[in-house]
Amino acid sequence: MAEGSDDIQALIALMARLPGLGPRSARRIVLSLIRKRGGQMHQLARLLDSVATGSRECLVCGNITDRDECAICTDPARANGEICVVEDVADLWALERGHAFRGRYHVLGGTLSALDEIGPDDLGIPALIDRIRREGVTEAILALNATVDGQTTAHYIADALADSGVTVTGLAQGVPIGGELDYLDDGTITAALRARRRL
Amino acid sequence: MAEGSDDIQALIALMARLPGLGPRSARRIVLSLIRKRGGQMHQLARLLDSVATGSRECLVCGNITDRDECAICTDPARANGEICVVEDVADLWALERGHAFRGRYHVLGGTLSALDEIGPDDLGIPALIDRIRREGVTEAILALNATVDGQTTAHYIADALADSGVTVTGLAQGVPIGGELDYLDDGTITAALRARRRL
Numbered sequence: 001m002a003e004g005s006d007d008i009q010a011l012i013a014l015m016a017r018l019p020g021l022g023p024r025s026a027r028r029i030v031l032s033l034i035r036k037r038g039g040q041m042h043q044l045a046r047l048l049d050s051v052a053t054g055s056r057e058c059l060v061c062g063n064i065t066d067r068d069e070c071a072i073c074t075d076p077a078r079a080n081g082e083i084c085v086v087e088d089v090a091d092l093w094a095l096e097r098g099h100a101f102r103g104r105y106h107v108l109g110g111t112l113s114a115l116d117e118i119g120p121d122d123l124g125i126p127a128l129i130d131r132i133r134r135e136g137v138t139e140a141i142l143a144l145n146a147t148v149d150g151q152t153t154a155h156y157i158a159d160a161l162a163d164s165g166v167t168v169t170g171l172a173q174g175v176p177i178g179g180e181l182d183y184l185d186d187g188t189i190t191a192a193l194r195a196r197r198r199l
Numbered sequence: 200m201a202e203g204s205d206d207i208q209a210l211i212a213l214m215a216r217l218p219g220l221g222p223r224s225a226r227r228i229v230l231s232l233i234r235k236r237g238g239q240m241h242q243l244a245r246l247l248d249s250v251a252t253g254s255r256e257c258l259v260c261g262n263i264t265d266r267d268e269c270a271i272c273t274d275p276a277r278a279n280g281e282i283c284v285v286e287d288v289a290d291l292w293a294l295e296r297g298h299a300f301r302g303r304y305h306v307l308g309g310t311l312s313a314l315d316e317i318g319p320d321d322l323g324i325p326a327l328i329d330r331i332r333r334e335g336v337t338e339a340i341l342a343l344n345a346t347v348d349g350q351t352t353a354h355y356i357a358d359a360l361a362d363s364g365v366t367v368t369g370l371a372q373g374v375p376i377g378g379e380l381d382y383l384d385d386g387t388i389t390a391a392l393r394a395r396r397r398l
Contacts, residue, residue: 004254007249007250008265011243011250014242014243018231021228025218028289031263031288033217033247033251034251040213041250041251044244045243045244047209047210051206051229064233065203089230090227090230
Protein backbone atom coordinates (compact mmCIF):
# COMPACT_ATOMS: atom_id res chain seq x y z
CA MET A 1 0.00 0.00 0.00
CA ALA A 2 2.02 2.91 -1.30
CA GLU A 3 -0.41 5.77 -0.82
CA GLY A 4 -0.60 6.06 2.96
CA SER A 5 -3.93 4.47 3.85
CA ASP A 6 -7.02 2.84 2.34
CA ASP A 7 -8.95 6.10 2.68
CA ILE A 8 -6.24 8.09 0.89
CA GLN A 9 -6.22 5.54 -1.93
CA ALA A 10 -10.03 5.61 -2.17
CA LEU A 11 -9.99 9.43 -2.20
CA ILE A 12 -7.40 9.49 -4.99
CA ALA A 13 -9.38 6.90 -6.99
CA LEU A 14 -12.60 8.91 -6.63
CA MET A 15 -10.90 12.21 -7.51
CA ALA A 16 -9.24 10.60 -10.53
CA ARG A 17 -12.69 9.91 -12.00
CA LEU A 18 -13.70 13.60 -12.00
CA PRO A 19 -13.75 15.24 -15.44
CA GLY A 20 -10.35 16.56 -16.48
CA LEU A 21 -8.49 14.75 -13.69
CA GLY A 22 -6.51 11.52 -13.77
CA PRO A 23 -4.52 9.47 -11.26
CA ARG A 24 -1.52 11.83 -11.38
CA SER A 25 -3.43 15.09 -10.88
CA ALA A 26 -5.68 13.43 -8.25
CA ARG A 27 -2.59 12.34 -6.26
CA ARG A 28 -1.18 15.86 -6.51
CA ILE A 29 -4.42 17.41 -5.24
CA VAL A 30 -4.83 14.93 -2.37
CA LEU A 31 -1.20 15.40 -1.25
CA SER A 32 -1.58 19.19 -1.32
CA LEU A 33 -4.80 18.93 0.73
CA ILE A 34 -3.12 16.65 3.29
CA ARG A 35 -0.17 19.04 3.58
CA LYS A 36 -2.52 21.90 4.38
CA ARG A 37 -3.46 20.04 7.56
CA GLY A 38 -7.17 19.42 7.61
CA GLY A 39 -8.75 22.88 7.54
CA GLN A 40 -9.28 23.10 3.79
CA MET A 41 -10.30 19.45 3.53
CA HIS A 42 -12.99 19.73 6.20
CA GLN A 43 -14.27 22.91 4.51
CA LEU A 44 -14.36 21.15 1.13
CA ALA A 45 -16.20 18.18 2.70
CA ARG A 46 -18.74 20.50 4.33
CA LEU A 47 -19.46 22.34 1.06
CA LEU A 48 -19.74 19.09 -0.92
CA ASP A 49 -22.27 17.74 1.58
CA SER A 50 -24.21 20.98 1.57
CA VAL A 51 -24.30 21.27 -2.24
CA ALA A 52 -25.18 17.57 -2.63
CA THR A 53 -28.09 17.97 -0.23
CA GLY A 54 -29.28 21.41 -1.29
CA SER A 55 -28.94 21.52 -5.07
CA ARG A 56 -31.81 20.84 -7.40
CA GLU A 57 -33.13 21.96 -10.75
CA CYS A 58 -35.22 25.12 -10.97
CA LEU A 59 -38.77 23.94 -11.67
CA VAL A 60 -39.23 26.66 -14.31
CA CYS A 61 -35.98 26.87 -16.30
CA GLY A 62 -33.80 23.90 -15.29
CA ASN A 63 -30.97 26.05 -13.82
CA ILE A 64 -29.30 24.62 -10.71
CA THR A 65 -30.46 26.30 -7.51
CA ASP A 66 -31.02 25.66 -3.81
CA ARG A 67 -34.70 26.66 -3.97
CA ASP A 68 -37.73 25.56 -6.00
CA GLU A 69 -37.25 28.40 -8.47
CA CYS A 70 -33.86 29.95 -9.24
CA ALA A 71 -32.82 33.54 -8.56
CA ILE A 72 -33.24 34.47 -12.23
CA CYS A 73 -36.78 33.08 -12.54
CA THR A 74 -37.91 34.87 -9.35
CA ASP A 75 -36.33 38.24 -10.29
CA PRO A 76 -39.18 40.39 -11.73
CA ALA A 77 -36.65 42.65 -13.47
CA ARG A 78 -35.71 39.76 -15.74
CA ALA A 79 -39.24 39.28 -17.13
CA ASN A 80 -38.33 41.46 -20.13
CA GLY A 81 -39.98 39.26 -22.74
CA GLU A 82 -36.72 37.59 -23.79
CA ILE A 83 -35.98 33.93 -23.23
CA CYS A 84 -32.62 32.35 -23.98
CA VAL A 85 -32.65 28.62 -24.74
CA VAL A 86 -29.41 26.77 -23.87
CA GLU A 87 -28.32 23.14 -24.00
CA ASP A 88 -26.75 22.95 -20.59
CA VAL A 89 -26.47 24.67 -17.20
CA ALA A 90 -22.79 25.34 -17.98
CA ASP A 91 -23.92 27.39 -21.01
CA LEU A 92 -26.34 29.40 -18.81
CA TRP A 93 -23.50 30.16 -16.38
CA ALA A 94 -21.24 31.19 -19.27
CA LEU A 95 -23.88 33.63 -20.59
CA GLU A 96 -24.46 35.05 -17.09
CA ARG A 97 -20.73 35.72 -16.73
CA GLY A 98 -20.99 37.89 -19.86
CA HIS A 99 -23.65 40.09 -18.18
CA ALA A 100 -25.07 40.84 -21.63
CA PHE A 101 -28.42 39.06 -21.39
CA ARG A 102 -31.05 40.38 -18.95
CA GLY A 103 -33.97 38.07 -19.73
CA ARG A 104 -34.72 34.54 -18.56
CA TYR A 105 -33.38 31.13 -19.55
CA HIS A 106 -34.53 27.69 -20.47
CA VAL A 107 -32.15 24.75 -20.12
CA LEU A 108 -32.90 21.89 -22.52
CA GLY A 109 -30.48 19.44 -20.90
CA GLY A 110 -29.22 18.17 -24.25
CA THR A 111 -29.91 18.23 -27.98
CA LEU A 112 -32.08 16.23 -30.33
CA SER A 113 -30.16 13.20 -31.50
CA ALA A 114 -31.43 10.42 -33.73
CA LEU A 115 -28.37 8.35 -32.87
CA ASP A 116 -28.97 8.50 -29.11
CA GLU A 117 -32.76 8.30 -29.58
CA ILE A 118 -33.35 11.69 -27.93
CA GLY A 119 -36.57 13.23 -29.23
CA PRO A 120 -38.42 16.52 -28.53
CA ASP A 121 -40.31 15.02 -25.54
CA ASP A 122 -37.08 13.90 -23.85
CA LEU A 123 -35.85 17.50 -23.92
CA GLY A 124 -39.21 18.94 -22.80
CA ILE A 125 -39.57 20.99 -25.99
CA PRO A 126 -43.42 20.89 -25.88
CA ALA A 127 -43.22 22.30 -22.32
CA LEU A 128 -40.83 25.01 -23.58
CA ILE A 129 -43.26 26.02 -26.34
CA ASP A 130 -46.06 26.16 -23.72
CA ARG A 131 -43.88 28.28 -21.44
CA ILE A 132 -43.00 30.72 -24.24
CA ARG A 133 -46.70 31.22 -25.09
CA ARG A 134 -47.77 31.45 -21.44
CA GLU A 135 -45.15 33.97 -20.32
CA GLY A 136 -45.81 36.36 -23.21
CA VAL A 137 -42.28 36.01 -24.56
CA THR A 138 -41.50 38.30 -27.51
CA GLU A 139 -38.07 36.98 -28.46
CA ALA A 140 -36.62 33.49 -28.13
CA ILE A 141 -32.82 33.44 -28.48
CA LEU A 142 -31.68 29.92 -29.36
CA ALA A 143 -28.14 29.98 -27.90
CA LEU A 144 -27.35 26.38 -28.80
CA ASN A 145 -23.90 25.10 -29.63
CA ALA A 146 -22.76 25.55 -33.25
CA THR A 147 -22.64 21.77 -33.71
CA VAL A 148 -24.80 19.65 -36.04
CA ASP A 149 -27.00 18.42 -33.15
CA GLY A 150 -27.25 21.91 -31.65
CA GLN A 151 -28.29 23.48 -34.95
CA THR A 152 -30.77 20.66 -35.71
CA THR A 153 -32.39 21.33 -32.35
CA ALA A 154 -32.48 25.08 -33.03
CA HIS A 155 -34.22 24.50 -36.38
CA TYR A 156 -36.76 22.19 -34.75
CA ILE A 157 -37.62 24.77 -32.07
CA ALA A 158 -37.75 27.60 -34.63
CA ASP A 159 -40.20 25.55 -36.73
CA ALA A 160 -42.38 24.82 -33.69
CA LEU A 161 -42.54 28.56 -32.93
CA ALA A 162 -43.13 29.59 -36.56
CA ASP A 163 -46.81 30.55 -36.14
CA SER A 164 -46.56 31.87 -32.56
CA GLY A 165 -45.63 35.48 -33.41
CA VAL A 166 -42.46 35.14 -31.30
CA THR A 167 -39.23 36.48 -32.88
CA VAL A 168 -36.76 33.58 -32.99
CA THR A 169 -33.05 34.47 -33.14
CA GLY A 170 -29.71 32.67 -32.90
CA LEU A 171 -26.22 33.76 -31.85
CA ALA A 172 -24.11 35.47 -34.52
CA GLN A 173 -21.36 33.37 -36.03
CA GLY A 174 -18.00 34.88 -36.94
CA VAL A 175 -14.46 35.57 -35.81
CA PRO A 176 -14.06 35.32 -31.99
CA ILE A 177 -12.72 38.40 -30.16
CA GLY A 178 -8.92 38.30 -30.32
CA GLY A 179 -9.09 35.61 -33.00
CA GLU A 180 -6.44 35.38 -35.69
CA LEU A 181 -7.67 34.43 -39.17
CA ASP A 182 -4.68 32.17 -39.75
CA TYR A 183 -5.73 29.93 -36.87
CA LEU A 184 -9.47 29.80 -37.68
CA ASP A 185 -11.14 26.93 -39.50
CA ASP A 186 -12.47 27.49 -43.01
CA GLY A 187 -16.12 27.20 -41.93
CA THR A 188 -15.81 30.06 -39.45
CA ILE A 189 -14.03 32.32 -41.96
CA THR A 190 -16.69 31.59 -44.60
CA ALA A 191 -19.51 32.29 -42.10
CA ALA A 192 -17.83 35.53 -40.97
CA LEU A 193 -17.38 36.66 -44.58
CA ARG A 194 -21.01 35.91 -45.53
CA ALA A 195 -22.27 37.81 -42.47
CA ARG A 196 -19.91 40.78 -43.01
CA ARG A 197 -21.17 44.15 -41.86
CA ARG A 198 -20.62 47.82 -42.71
CA LEU A 199 -18.05 49.57 -40.47
CA MET B 200 -25.51 35.10 -8.73
CA ALA B 201 -24.87 33.05 -11.82
CA GLU B 202 -23.66 29.79 -10.32
CA GLY B 203 -26.78 28.50 -8.62
CA SER B 204 -26.21 29.24 -4.92
CA ASP B 205 -23.68 30.69 -2.49
CA ASP B 206 -22.52 27.19 -1.54
CA ILE B 207 -21.97 26.21 -5.18
CA GLN B 208 -19.96 29.38 -5.75
CA ALA B 209 -17.91 28.76 -2.59
CA LEU B 210 -17.30 25.14 -3.65
CA ILE B 211 -16.13 26.24 -7.12
CA ALA B 212 -13.86 28.93 -5.60
CA LEU B 213 -12.31 26.39 -3.20
CA MET B 214 -11.85 23.76 -5.92
CA ALA B 215 -10.29 26.36 -8.23
CA ARG B 216 -7.48 26.85 -5.69
CA LEU B 217 -6.42 23.19 -5.82
CA PRO B 218 -3.16 22.55 -7.71
CA GLY B 219 -3.69 22.11 -11.44
CA LEU B 220 -7.27 23.39 -11.36
CA GLY B 221 -8.67 26.80 -12.23
CA PRO B 222 -12.13 28.39 -12.32
CA ARG B 223 -13.10 26.64 -15.57
CA SER B 224 -12.09 23.12 -14.56
CA ALA B 225 -13.54 23.63 -11.06
CA ARG B 226 -16.90 24.64 -12.57
CA ARG B 227 -16.81 21.59 -14.81
CA ILE B 228 -16.09 19.26 -11.89
CA VAL B 229 -18.77 20.77 -9.64
CA LEU B 230 -21.41 20.61 -12.40
CA SER B 231 -20.57 16.99 -13.11
CA LEU B 232 -20.81 16.16 -9.40
CA ILE B 233 -24.19 17.92 -9.11
CA ARG B 234 -25.47 16.04 -12.16
CA LYS B 235 -24.58 12.73 -10.54
CA ARG B 236 -27.13 13.54 -7.83
CA GLY B 237 -25.50 13.48 -4.46
CA GLY B 238 -24.13 9.96 -4.08
CA GLN B 239 -20.62 10.66 -5.31
CA MET B 240 -20.49 14.05 -3.57
CA HIS B 241 -21.41 12.63 -0.15
CA GLN B 242 -18.84 9.85 -0.64
CA LEU B 243 -16.18 12.42 -1.57
CA ALA B 244 -17.11 14.52 1.47
CA ARG B 245 -16.90 11.49 3.77
CA LEU B 246 -13.47 10.49 2.45
CA LEU B 247 -12.14 14.07 2.68
CA ASP B 248 -13.28 14.28 6.32
CA SER B 249 -11.81 10.89 7.13
CA VAL B 250 -8.46 11.63 5.45
CA ALA B 251 -8.29 15.10 7.03
CA THR B 252 -8.87 13.62 10.48
CA GLY B 253 -6.83 10.43 10.13
CA SER B 254 -3.71 11.39 8.16
CA ARG B 255 -0.43 12.22 9.81
CA GLU B 256 3.28 11.85 9.18
CA CYS B 257 5.00 8.58 10.05
CA LEU B 258 7.14 9.34 13.14
CA VAL B 259 10.06 7.40 11.67
CA CYS B 260 10.25 8.24 7.96
CA GLY B 261 7.82 11.11 7.29
CA ASN B 262 5.55 9.13 4.92
CA ILE B 263 1.83 9.90 5.21
CA THR B 264 -0.10 7.28 7.16
CA ASP B 265 -3.10 6.82 9.42
CA ARG B 266 -1.02 5.34 12.27
CA ASP B 267 2.03 6.44 14.29
CA GLU B 268 4.37 4.48 12.04
CA CYS B 269 3.66 3.73 8.39
CA ALA B 270 3.16 0.28 6.83
CA ILE B 271 6.67 0.34 5.35
CA CYS B 272 8.41 1.19 8.65
CA THR B 273 6.50 -1.53 10.53
CA ASP B 274 7.11 -4.24 7.88
CA PRO B 275 10.07 -6.34 9.16
CA ALA B 276 10.71 -7.65 5.62
CA ARG B 277 11.74 -4.14 4.58
CA ALA B 278 14.55 -3.84 7.15
CA ASN B 279 17.07 -5.00 4.51
CA GLY B 280 19.74 -2.45 5.37
CA GLU B 281 18.80 -0.07 2.52
CA ILE B 282 17.36 3.37 3.10
CA CYS B 283 16.12 5.58 0.30
CA VAL B 284 16.18 9.34 0.96
CA VAL B 285 13.57 11.36 -0.97
CA GLU B 286 12.56 15.01 -1.00
CA ASP B 287 8.82 14.53 -0.82
CA VAL B 288 6.05 12.03 -0.05
CA ALA B 289 5.06 12.16 -3.75
CA ASP B 290 8.55 10.86 -4.63
CA LEU B 291 8.15 8.00 -2.12
CA TRP B 292 4.80 7.06 -3.71
CA ALA B 293 6.38 7.19 -7.18
CA LEU B 294 9.19 4.83 -6.11
CA GLU B 295 6.69 2.45 -4.47
CA ARG B 296 4.70 2.30 -7.72
CA GLY B 297 7.87 1.05 -9.41
CA HIS B 298 8.06 -1.92 -6.95
CA ALA B 299 11.84 -1.94 -7.43
CA PHE B 300 12.94 -0.83 -3.96
CA ARG B 301 12.34 -3.14 -1.01
CA GLY B 302 14.06 -1.19 1.80
CA ARG B 303 12.83 1.73 3.88
CA TYR B 304 12.49 5.44 3.19
CA HIS B 305 13.27 8.78 4.69
CA VAL B 306 11.33 11.85 3.55
CA LEU B 307 13.30 15.09 3.91
CA GLY B 308 10.34 17.35 3.16
CA GLY B 309 12.39 19.67 0.94
CA THR B 310 15.95 20.50 -0.10
CA LEU B 311 18.71 22.67 1.29
CA SER B 312 18.29 26.17 -0.10
CA ALA B 313 20.37 29.21 0.76
CA LEU B 314 17.81 31.44 -0.97
CA ASP B 315 14.89 30.19 1.14
CA GLU B 316 17.08 29.92 4.26
CA ILE B 317 16.51 26.17 4.61
CA GLY B 318 19.45 24.56 6.43
CA PRO B 319 20.26 20.96 7.45
CA ASP B 320 18.38 21.30 10.76
CA ASP B 321 15.16 22.40 9.02
CA LEU B 322 15.21 19.18 6.98
CA GLY B 323 16.11 16.99 9.97
CA ILE B 324 19.36 15.86 8.36
CA PRO B 325 21.11 15.34 11.76
CA ALA B 326 18.19 13.06 12.76
CA LEU B 327 18.54 11.20 9.43
CA ILE B 328 22.27 10.61 10.07
CA ASP B 329 21.38 9.34 13.57
CA ARG B 330 18.71 7.04 12.15
CA ILE B 331 21.10 5.61 9.53
CA ARG B 332 23.71 4.81 12.23
CA ARG B 333 21.12 3.44 14.69
CA GLU B 334 19.30 1.14 12.23
CA GLY B 335 22.49 -0.49 10.96
CA VAL B 336 21.90 0.75 7.41
CA THR B 337 24.43 -0.53 4.85
CA GLU B 338 23.38 1.53 1.82
CA ALA B 339 21.81 4.99 1.63
CA ILE B 340 20.27 5.71 -1.78
CA LEU B 341 19.90 9.48 -2.22
CA ALA B 342 16.94 9.57 -4.65
CA LEU B 343 16.76 13.36 -4.77
CA ASN B 344 15.60 15.33 -7.78
CA ALA B 345 18.22 16.05 -10.46
CA THR B 346 17.97 19.79 -9.75
CA VAL B 347 20.64 22.10 -8.36
CA ASP B 348 19.03 22.14 -4.88
CA GLY B 349 18.42 18.39 -4.94
CA GLN B 350 22.02 17.61 -5.89
CA THR B 351 23.41 20.12 -3.34
CA THR B 352 21.39 18.33 -0.66
CA ALA B 353 22.63 14.92 -1.86
CA HIS B 354 26.25 16.12 -1.67
CA TYR B 355 25.71 17.49 1.84
CA ILE B 356 24.26 14.18 3.07
CA ALA B 357 26.98 12.16 1.31
CA ASP B 358 29.63 14.30 3.05
CA ALA B 359 27.94 13.84 6.44
CA LEU B 360 27.99 10.05 5.93
CA ALA B 361 31.56 9.95 4.57
CA ASP B 362 33.14 8.36 7.69
CA SER B 363 30.14 6.20 8.69
CA GLY B 364 31.02 3.14 6.58
CA VAL B 365 27.63 3.36 4.86
CA THR B 366 27.65 3.01 1.04
CA VAL B 367 26.07 6.18 -0.39
CA THR B 368 24.55 5.95 -3.88
CA GLY B 369 22.44 8.11 -6.18
CA LEU B 370 20.03 7.33 -9.02
CA ALA B 371 21.58 6.77 -12.45
CA GLN B 372 21.24 9.59 -14.94
CA GLY B 373 20.61 8.91 -18.62
CA VAL B 374 18.06 8.52 -21.37
CA PRO B 375 14.56 7.78 -19.96
CA ILE B 376 12.82 4.58 -21.14
CA GLY B 377 11.10 5.33 -24.46
CA GLY B 378 13.04 8.58 -24.77
CA GLU B 379 14.07 9.91 -28.18
CA LEU B 380 17.48 11.56 -28.37
CA ASP B 381 16.17 14.34 -30.62
CA TYR B 382 13.84 15.54 -27.85
CA LEU B 383 16.31 15.28 -24.96
CA ASP B 384 18.21 18.25 -23.55
CA ASP B 385 21.97 18.44 -24.08
CA GLY B 386 22.74 17.86 -20.39
CA THR B 387 20.94 14.51 -20.34
CA ILE B 388 22.61 13.34 -23.54
CA THR B 389 26.03 14.33 -22.20
CA ALA B 390 25.36 12.54 -18.89
CA ALA B 391 24.12 9.41 -20.70
CA LEU B 392 27.19 9.40 -22.96
CA ARG B 393 29.62 9.83 -20.05
CA ALA B 394 27.93 7.00 -18.12
CA ARG B 395 27.75 4.70 -21.18
CA ARG B 396 27.94 0.99 -20.47
CA ARG B 397 29.03 -2.16 -22.26
CA LEU B 398 26.16 -4.05 -23.95
